[in-house]
Amino acid sequence: MFQLNGMNALVTGASGGIGSAIAIALAKQGARVALSGSNGDKxxxxxxxxxxxxxxxxxxxxxxxxxxxxxxTQVDELIPATVHTLGGIDILVNNAGITRDNLAMRMKDDEWDQVISVNLEAIFRLMRASARPMMKARFGRIINITSVVGSTGNPGQMNYAAAKAGVTGMTKSFAQEVASRGITANCVAPGFIRTAMTDELPDAQKDALNARIPAGKMGEGDDIGGAVAFLASREAGYVTGETLHVNGGMAMLG
Known part of the structure; x- marks a missing residue:
């Protein structure tokens, strides 16, 4: 069950943290993975x-x-490069994102523009570009990594929350447009996930974060990887336009 043998996947932001866990999860299920990111050495x-x-x-x-x-320009070249290199694309995972946190009154225009460009516009471009080969194949799985803050908001992250909420609405619209062609589009919304960055937080701050989570601990990258592997599978073909929240119960959203 949930085998991805014979499928070609593209994962953005694949060189670390959640992205690498997603890539590993897809590869373990048999997919051939194109790893994308801005740092070639990583x-x-x-x-x-x-x-x-x-x-x-x-x-x-x-x-x-x-x-x-x-x-x-590089964004518009990514899907064609993936199709050329792998011979096709069956799974697109839009995981890459940036933060430029600031309180609204202090947020600079470029802090807003940069986050919207990478976290929203680039995802739109990649979804649009992937639609043509997926429609031709009459099969496709698009999984967009959003965030719990796209549903709850978060002080100091108006730009980030707006982008993530925008991706959710965009995904629902896209899902309706392509469902008849065998393509699904869904979101996975992580809560607090343990990464190299969170490992460096003071113990008191970690304890305060964990106290907000009914599960009592942060999630792991594997938790997100497993959710993505399910949505990428053939068995998830009747699930589309949905957001799968993976947050340990921190925000129980319908």
Missing amino acids: LRAFREQLMSEVGSPDDGDHVEITCNLSDS
Whole structure:
């Protein structure tokens, strides 16, 4: 169940944190993965790790494709490059994102523009570009990584919350447009997930964060990877336009 053998996947922001966990989860289920990010050295290092830990699928090695999502030209080239390199695209995981946190009264225009460009506009461009090959194949899985703050808001993150909420609405609209072609579009909304960045927080701050979570602890990258692997599978073909919240009960959203 949930096997992805014979599928080609593109994961953005794949060189660390949640993105690498997603890539590993898809590869473990048999997908061939194109790893994308802006840092070529990190991508190559992670690709070597992926090949060592998981190995290659039967249809070829995993690959890396460098792309700066703040550059619209590079964004527009990413899907064609993936199709050319892998021979097709069955799964698109829009995971990459940036933060430029500030209180609204202090937020600069470029802090707003940068977050909207990478976290919302780039995802729109990648979804639009992936639609053509997926419609031709009459199969596709698009999974957008949003955030609990897209539903709850968060002080100091008006730009980030707006982008994530926008992705949710965009995903629902896209899902309705392409459902008849065998393509699904869904979101996975993480809560607090343990990463190298959160590991550096003071213990008191970690305790305060964990106290807000009924599960009593932060999630792991594997928790997000498992949710994405399910939504990418053939078995999830009747699930579309949905947001799967993975937050340990921190926000129980309908």
